[in-house]
Amino acid sequence: MSEGMVVSEGRITVEDVVCKTGIDELDVQLDGGIPVGNTVLMVGSSGSGKTTICMQFLANGARQGERGVFFTITEPLFKLTKNMQGFDFYDKKLIESGMINLIDLRIISERLGLDAEKYTVEDASALLEVLKDIADELNVKRLVIDSITALCYRLQTKEMIRDFIFKLGSSLAAMNCTTFLTSEVPPNEVKYSQYDIEEFIADGIIFLGDVDRSGDLIRTLQLIKMRGTAHSRIKSAMSISSKNGIELTPLLKSRA
Amino acid sequence: MSNDEFISTGIDKLDRLLEGGILRGFTTLIFGSPGSSIEILSKQLSITGSVLYFTTEETKDEVVKTMSRFGWNPENIDFVDIASKYSQTILTREEKRVSIYEQRSKLKIKELIELGSSGMAPLVREEEDFLAILSNKIRLSSFEKIIINSLDFFLSRYSQEEVLRTLHAAKINNIEKKSVLFIIMTRGIHGDIFERRMEGIADCILELEVIQKGSTFERFLAVKKMRNYAKKIGIARYVIDSDGFVLEMIERIM
Numbered sequence: 001m002s003e004g005m006v007v008s009e010g011r012i013t014v015e016d017v018v019c020k021t022g023i024d025e026l027d028v029q030l031d032g033g034i035p036v037g038n039t040v041l042m043v044g045s046s047g048s049g050k051t052t053i054c055m056q057f058l059a060n061g062a063r064q065g066e067r068g069v070f071f072t073i074t075e076p077l078f079k080l081t082k083n084m085q086g087f088d089f090y091d092k093k094l095i096e097s098g099m100i101n102l103i104d105l106r107i108i109s110e111r112l113g114l115d116a117e118k119y120t121v122e123d124a125s126a127l128l129e130v131l132k133d134i135a136d137e138l139n140v141k142r143l144v145i146d147s148i149t150a151l152c153y154r155l156q157t158k159e160m161i162r163d164f165i166f167k168l169g170s171s172l173a174a175m176n177c178t179t180f181l182t183s184e185v186p187p188n189e190v191k192y193s194q195y196d197i198e199e200f201i202a203d204g205i206i207f208l209g210d211v212d213r214s215g216d217l218i219r220t221l222q223l224i225k226m227r228g229t230a231h232s233r234i235k236s237a238m239s240i241s242s243k244n245g246i247e248l249t250p251l252l253k254s255r256a
Numbered sequence: 257m258s259n260d261e262f263i264s265t266g267i268d269k270l271d272r273l274l275e276g277g278i279l280r281g282f283t284t285l286i287f288g289s290p291g292s293s294i295e296i297l298s299k300q301l302s303i304t305g306s307v308l309y310f311t312t313e314e315t316k317d318e319v320v321k322t323m324s325r326f327g328w329n330p331e332n333i334d335f336v337d338i339a340s341k342y343s344q345t346i347l348t349r350e351e352k353r354v355s356i357y358e359q360r361s362k363l364k365i366k367e368l369i370e371l372g373s374s375g376m377a378p379l380v381r382e383e384e385d386f387l388a389i390l391s392n393k394i395r396l397s398s399f400e401k402i403i404i405n406s407l408d409f410f411l412s413r414y415s416q417e418e419v420l421r422t423l424h425a426a427k428i429n430n431i432e433k434k435s436v437l438f439i440i441m442t443r444g445i446h447g448d449i450f451e452r453r454m455e456g457i458a459d460c461i462l463e464l465e466v467i468q469k470g471s472t473f474e475r476f477l478a479v480k481k482m483r484n485y486a487k488k489i490g491i492a493r494y495v496i497d498s499d500g501f502v503l504e505m506i507e508r509i510m
Contacts, residue, residue, distance in 0.1 A: 101373060103373050105372070108371070108372045111363065111371060112363070138369065
């Protein structure tokens with residue numbers, strides 16, 4: 001072992017190996033945080049809080065000096081910022097200073113000539129290259145694609161989806177960039193992805209759902225899978241408030 | 257040519273086989289197969305009456321050229337040239353693809369980030385909504401005959417459900433306007449269930465069949481369904497000569 005390596009090894013801190021989401025209870029459940037470089041699928045139906053968690057993840061990172069990028073496919077930029085303005089974790093300065101970059105992937109795609117309904121293999125690899133180049137150029141440590149479902153829709157076969165997510169995940173991991181991919185599923189369905197592929201490629205799955213408690217719907221969050229951690233698998237109640245953003249509390253078991 | 261109740265097909269002997277022509281308000285489904293000269297039939301159907309003609313495989317110019325070869329006058333026909341529109345879309349798209357391919361390597365990642373972080377995504381429509389054109393033209397039509405040649409084009413681009421919905425609307429329109437609607441499609445490529453459903457929509461079904469007998473081909477035009485006129489069901493052998501379809505040996509099934 002060379003001396004150089006010993007020195008660098010000596011500098012390794014918790015922050016180098018895990019990426020803290022900044023949502024305290026979630027980090028506890030994750031046994032510290034998400035292993036750096038993991039690709040995590042954030043699964044939920046519409047309105048389940050996927051986008052908010054991802055934004056909070058980026059904002060928390062930015063405050064610790066980790067640059068992030070949010071690729072939106074489903075929502076235009078102005079809507080995204082408008083929805084975030086209500087949250088205390090959101091700060092316009094994070095965007096102005098370039099710590100969080102919001103990028104409309106449709107504009108990029110259009111520029112690349114990828115405005116067709118279906119991507120060819122070449123289209124997909126061109127897009128992949130650009131995503132990597134952007135992540136590299138901005139030197140981001142946290143990346144979000146909202147949603148991967150919308151992207152997979154354009155990839156014509158399961159092999160293309162598999163290839164795309166796998167290559168994206170591995171190149172981002174090489175940059176020590178931790179990735180959230182949001183996955184849209186129909187409500188009340190225990191399914192982690194639309195195309196049944198995404199969940200196998202991802203290193204982690206966070207499932208956002210609902211439970212019915214005497215007629216009231218309670219938001220829930222559950223860690224289904226996270227490679228490289230001894231994580232909890234309990235289902236927690238999740239609340240979204242403008243002051244604290246995402247908060248998790250134990251889901252009280254009760255007889256309905 | 258046509259009395260109040262019927263509209264002539266434009267082919268005398270076919271009118272005779274159908275005992276007067278096609279009843280106003282009827283939707284006629286014509287099944288063709290490769291080599292059955294369905295393209296000639298669809299043109300010949302449009303030589304009488306005022307006609308709205310959707311052409312998806314051949315451009316208007318090609319249709320007119322073929323018609324003039326048979327000495328048929330296309331003046332009474334209003335063409336909806338989907339074939340030309342479609343090929344233009346293809347060409348534009350390919351041109352764009354090539355130019356973007358050339359540019360891709362020159363794209364600066366910083367510029368891309370800049371672009372992607374500001375502004376709105378363009379609303380891109382890959383191509384014209386041909387089914388909407390079809391639907392709208394039929395809705396506004398005041399023609400005696402409407403010919404869709406062929407449905408195959410729409411079925412290759414839209415779901416069967418979408419196409420059926422449009423056809424149901426077209427059928428209702430056709431009844432209200434007391435016109436006749438001809439829909440041409442190829443047998444055997446859209447699935448049995450879809451064919452059955454189309455047969456359900458149609459008031460009249462014609463089918464062109466080519467049967468190989470030894471070293472020759474025999475061609476038959478069959479009337480397979482005629483709503484409320486069961487006795488009109490029959491079959492005729494046909495040949496194509498310089499005047500187009502010539503029906504011979506009419507046989508009644510019932």
